[in-house]
Amino acid sequence: MKAILHTGRGGPERLRFTDTENKRPGPQEIKIRLKNAGLNHRDLFVMQDRPVPDLPWIPGSDGAGTIEEIGERVTGFTIGKEVVIHPTLGWNRTADLPRVPDILGGPTDGTFAEFVIVPVENVFPKPAFLSWEEAGVLPLSALTAYRALFSQGKLQPGEHLMITGIGGGVATYALMMAKAVGASVTVTSRHQEKLRKAIKLGADHGLDNAANWATESNRDKTDLILDSVGGAVFPRFFPLLNPGGKIVSLGASTEAQIELSLRELFFSQFSLIGTSMGSREEFIEMLHFIETYRIRPVVDSVYALPDTAKAFDRLTSGEQFGNVSISIAP
Incomplete structure (x- = not known):
């Protein structure tokens, strides 16, 4: 062959x-x-x-x-x-x-x-x-996005989700899945064209990577951050989160090492969660999800x-x- x-x-x-x-x-x-x-x-x-x-x-x-x-x-x-x-x-x-x-x-x-x-x-x-x-x-990207959002991130209708580095397969699936269940979605990118396409795909807000997210994001704070960028942006996350907010990490396209404030972590009761791929049970759930919501x-x-x-x-x-x-x- x-x-x-x-x-x-x-x-x-x-x-x-x-x-x-x-x-x-x-x-x-x-x-x-x-x-x-x-x-x-x-x-x-x-x-x-x-x-x-x-x-x-x-x-x-x-x-x-x-x-x-x-x-x-x-x-x-x-x-x-x-x-x-x-x-x-x-x-x-x-x-x-x-x-x-x-x-x-x-x-x-x-x-x-x-x-x-x-x-x-x-x-x-x-x-x-x-x-x-x-x-x-x-299969792989949609399964990864589904597990990150729902099995690990426990995303609920009406919550505010941030997706860093919009443009890759997992990020675009996560955007469409989150909008399907009624979440509000903010995306980030260093490419203006990708932000424009994400808005067209359903994102509520787009933030340039070079912007000060804490000051430009003068709206409801974030309940869940889905991150595949890693160390280059991680130090910016804590000021964006609601108390009890979650960060789900599924990759590191930049630095894999991070520094964080443990005081901020435990005082605000944030959760830092890792995720990778997904199980057969979650694959079945993902297929049902994309068929129910007709996600292409x-x-x-x-x-x-x-x-x-x-x-x-x-x-x-x-x-x-x-x-x-x-x-x-x-």
């Missing part, structure tokens, strides 16, 4: 489009003919930190397609069925928190290929109202499978708004 392989130490420059082995599914696995896949910053992190860099590996955690072959012990699925892939492996019950979630596409082979083989419990019907491009970029992923751009390295150039440019998609099959 045709696939994108990564070999050696390095980033997207180590990717090549080539032929590789076309495997068959095990007894409790399903083989999927992929239509579309999605890029995530996680793919870049895995490329740079592979334990066995000389072993050829297929990246990619997001994908949607049709069932090509079914393992001998699999029931309830049919050849040709349109499906999406839950990317978190082995984390079924939300309460059974893994130390570090295992994700499709690192270290296992992923979705930047004509076919992928996944456990039967990771295969779900594709939401019928989504296009292949939308379905292919849905924001697709920034689409690249053909042989042009995956160019797609990563778009991702790392910081200019994208929404998800970058890979078209695999017509």
